[in-house]
Amino acid sequence: MPELPEVEALAGYLRERAVGRRVERVEVAAISALKTYDPPPSAVAGRAVVGAGRYGKFLDVRFDEGLHLVVHLARAGWLHYREAFPSAAPLRPGKGPIALRVRLDDGSGFDLTEAGTQKKLAAYLVTDPALVPGVGKLGPDALEADLATFGAQLRSRRGQVKGVLTDQSVLAGIGNAYSDEILHAAKLSPFAITDRLTDDQLATLHAATRAVLGDAVRRSMGQRAAELKGEKRSGLKVHARKGLPCPVCGDLVREVSFADSSLQYCPTCQTGGKPLADRRLSRLVR
Numbered sequence: 001m002p003e004l005p006e007v008e009a010l011a012g013y014l015r016e017r018a019v020g021r022r023v024e025r026v027e028v029a030a031i032s033a034l035k036t037y038d039p040p041p042s043a044v045a046g047r048a049v050v051g052a053g054r055y056g057k058f059l060d061v062r063f064d065e066g067l068h069l070v071v072h073l074a075r076a077g078w079l080h081y082r083e084a085f086p087s088a089a090p091l092r093p094g095k096g097p098i099a100l101r102v103r104l105d106d107g108s109g110f111d112l113t114e115a116g117t118q119k120k121l122a123a124y125l126v127t128d129p130a131l132v133p134g135v136g137k138l139g140p141d142a143l144e145a146d147l148a149t150f151g152a153q154l155r156s157r158r159g160q161v162k163g164v165l166t167d168q169s170v171l172a173g174i175g176n177a178y179s180d181e182i183l184h185a186a187k188l189s190p191f192a193i194t195d196r197l198t199d200d201q202l203a204t205l206h207a208a209t210r211a212v213l214g215d216a217v218r219r220s221m222g223q224r225a226a227e228l229k230g231e232k233r234s235g236l237k238v239h240a241r242k243g244l245p246c247p248v249c250g251d252l253v254r255e256v257s258f259a260d261s262s263l264q265y266c267p268t269c270q271t272g273g274k275p276l277a278d279r280r281l282s283r284l285v286r
């Protein structure tokens with residue numbers, strides 16, 4: 001799933017490549033992906049792309065006269081920039097992974113795509129990004145929050161730190177992969193309870209959050225959109241590395257189920273060498 005660093009890099013790529021170009025037309029192939037109907041996609045035609053940014057994990061493409069295409073890429077969504085499209089024919093609804101296409105006046109443009117059968121990608125055409133339900137509820141940006149804000153937000157929500165870090169209303173931008181990486185860098189158990197963290201632990205967690213996300217943004221920024229996913233994978237130390245050695249201490253990375261997914265961590269770095277109990281499994285065994 002694209003998280004803060006990938007979305008930031010996609011926005012950076014659009015700022016470099018698309019800003020200044022005019023939209024020829026917007027084509028919607030997956031009707032269910034476009035969550036708004038007023039203004040209609042035809043309202044974007046003729047407008048210039050004036051900027052691109054992000055709210056947490058939401059990508060914001062800005063057009064002149066105050067129109068925004070706000071996109072949540074969900075688990076399997078992506079943005080593919082095309083220097084040219086193979087055909088001038090409009091997309092046929094319901095065919096293939098392309099949800100939405102934006103054609104620009106130099107023949108280039110971008111496709112929003114979603115792999116798999118679960119279609120969760122959500123696009124909104126709005127005059128104000130705050131009108132997008134998920135954007136209005138976002139907490140402070142995970143990369144921009146200072147220590148005081150970060151600490152207050154984490155302590156305001158009692159729970160396992162893994163879950164609280166990925167709660168978009170607490171901090172915006174962190175998902176399953178970077179929360180594993182941040183907790184590993186902070187040498188904290190994913191099951192530590194937020195309101196019991198000491199000031200020192202919170203300061204370490206804040207520094208780890210900035211370092212992990214900041215490094216990932218820097219690594220991603222120079223990449224072309226198509227290469228971003230590989231760049232993310234190569235930078236990970238524990239996430240999706242079950243059974244592989246921790247690059248810090250050499251212990252084997254372990255996995256435990258969490259919420260409707262799983263998390264990875266290093267016992268030596270994070271839990272005093274003790275493996276975490278898989279609660280769902282132990283409930284079944286009992």
Ligand SMILES: [Zn+2]
Pocket residue numbers: 246247248249250251266267268269270
């Ligand atoms: Zn380790």
